[in-house]
Amino acid sequence: MVATATPSLIEDIRRLKQERNALILAHNYQTRDIQEIADFVGDSLGLAYKAKETNADVIAFCGVHFMAETAKIVNPTKTVILPDRDAGCSLEQSCPGPQLESFLKANAEKNYYVIAYINCSGHVKALSDCICTSGNAVKIVEAAPKDRPILFVPDQNLGSWVMEQTGRKMDLWKGSCYVHVEFTRDSIQAIKDEYPDAKVVAHPECTYAVRMLADEVCSTEKMVGYCKNSDSNTFIIVTESGMLHRLEREVPNKRFIPGPTGHCACADCRYMKLNTLQKLRDALRDLTPQVEMPEDLRARAEKPILRMLELSR
Numbered sequence: 001m002v003a004t005a006t007p008s009l010i011e012d013i014r015r016l017k018q019e020r021n022a023l024i025l026a027h028n029y030q031t032r033d034i035q036e037i038a039d040f041v042g043d044s045l046g047l048a049y050k051a052k053e054t055n056a057d058v059i060a061f062c063g064v065h066f067m068a069e070t071a072k073i074v075n076p077t078k079t080v081i082l083p084d085r086d087a088g089c090s091l092e093q094s095c096p097g098p099q100l101e102s103f104l105k106a107n108a109e110k111n112y113y114v115i116a117y118i119n120c121s122g123h124v125k126a127l128s129d130c131i132c133t134s135g136n137a138v139k140i141v142e143a144a145p146k147d148r149p150i151l152f153v154p155d156q157n158l159g160s161w162v163m164e165q166t167g168r169k170m171d172l173w174k175g176s177c178y179v180h181v182e183f184t185r186d187s188i189q190a191i192k193d194e195y196p197d198a199k200v201v202a203h204p205e206c207t208y209a210v211r212m213l214a215d216e217v218c219s220t221e222k223m224v225g226y227c228k229n230s231d232s233n234t235f236i237i238v239t240e241s242g243m244l245h246r247l248e249r250e251v252p253n254k255r256f257i258p259g260p261t262g263h264c265a266c267a268d269c270r271y272m273k274l275n276t277l278q279k280l281r282d283a284l285r286d287l288t289p290q291v292e293m294p295e296d297l298r299a300r301a302e303k304p305i306l307r308m309l310e311l312s313r
């Protein structure tokens with residue numbers, strides 16, 4: 001079908017949303033037009049709560065696959081659609097379920113308490129004791145049993161940041177986010193030199209060298225609160241580019257300098273940016289692509305997510 005002009009596209013989406021009794025959820029990294037039409041825009045944690053609490057019949061999840069899958073896991077009777085079925089995540093890919101399963105079998109004597117960053121597959125969630133997001137990882141690690149070693153999967157950068165914050169030693173899976181590891185110390189320093197009064201706000205998926213330059217390291221949602229409440233008027237935002245729309249909308253009186261896109265040309269997450277308004281309209285119209293998973297896997301993956309939601313209230 002040929003894409004229609006944006007005003008009628010938006011009308012189509014609004015009409016289909018009513019007809020389907022759908023809730024549109026969007027991650028902070030989605031494009032401006034998607035963020036503007038969504039019922040709720042937030043980080044992985046906020047989106048998981050919204051997905052769990054909704055009474056809508058359909059959840060249209062504008063984000064990446066693991067986020068939509070989490071929505072299905074916590075609210076299985078709902079129809080969950082994702083505008084582009086190829087919207088994956090490099091972190092999810094860096095920890096395949098079968099590989100984690102073999103690792104845990106080979107190291108059974110360690111009796112690991114497995115904490116999985118939510119950026120992972122349903123299979124990995126099902127193998128875990130507790131899930132965390134960047135917004136609650138410190139809390140979740142602090143709440144972990146003291147008498148068992150922790151295996152933290154799949155993001156080594158978030159994991160090492162949490163170790164710095166909590167002092168708790170963990171074994172780290174060697175995964176990473178291809179977007180955040182491309183920011184370098186030199187490229188951030190160059191922007192800092194240009195804007196010496198600006199505060200640097202970085203996502204914990206960034207490397208240690210970049211985090212060292214940051215005034216604040218936090219989840220995408222916490223970036224909004226930090227920038228609102230800070231005395232500073234200018235911020236260098238070291239994360240995916242979609243975050244700038246959210247910040248400019250909610251903190252309109254301040255200035256946001258994007259991370260060094262000119263240096264590494266990578267601040268767009270290619271997976272997040274697969275979603276478009278046209279694909280959202282088509283997904284609402286056709287109710288496809290849908291997220292589905294076998295019930296036994298879903299039920300196993302739900303437990304560690306519910307534990308996380310309970311712990312981070």
Ligand code: 13P
Pocket residue numbers: 028042043044045119133134135177203205218219220221
């Ligand atoms: P947040 O939960 O902080 O929004 O992060 C999700 C993500 O994919 C970061 O790359």
Ligand code: SF4
Pocket residue numbers: 064088089090091092119177178179180205240269270271272
């Ligand atoms: Fe995954 Fe990185 Fe994209 Fe976030 S920005 S969805 S961690 S690839």
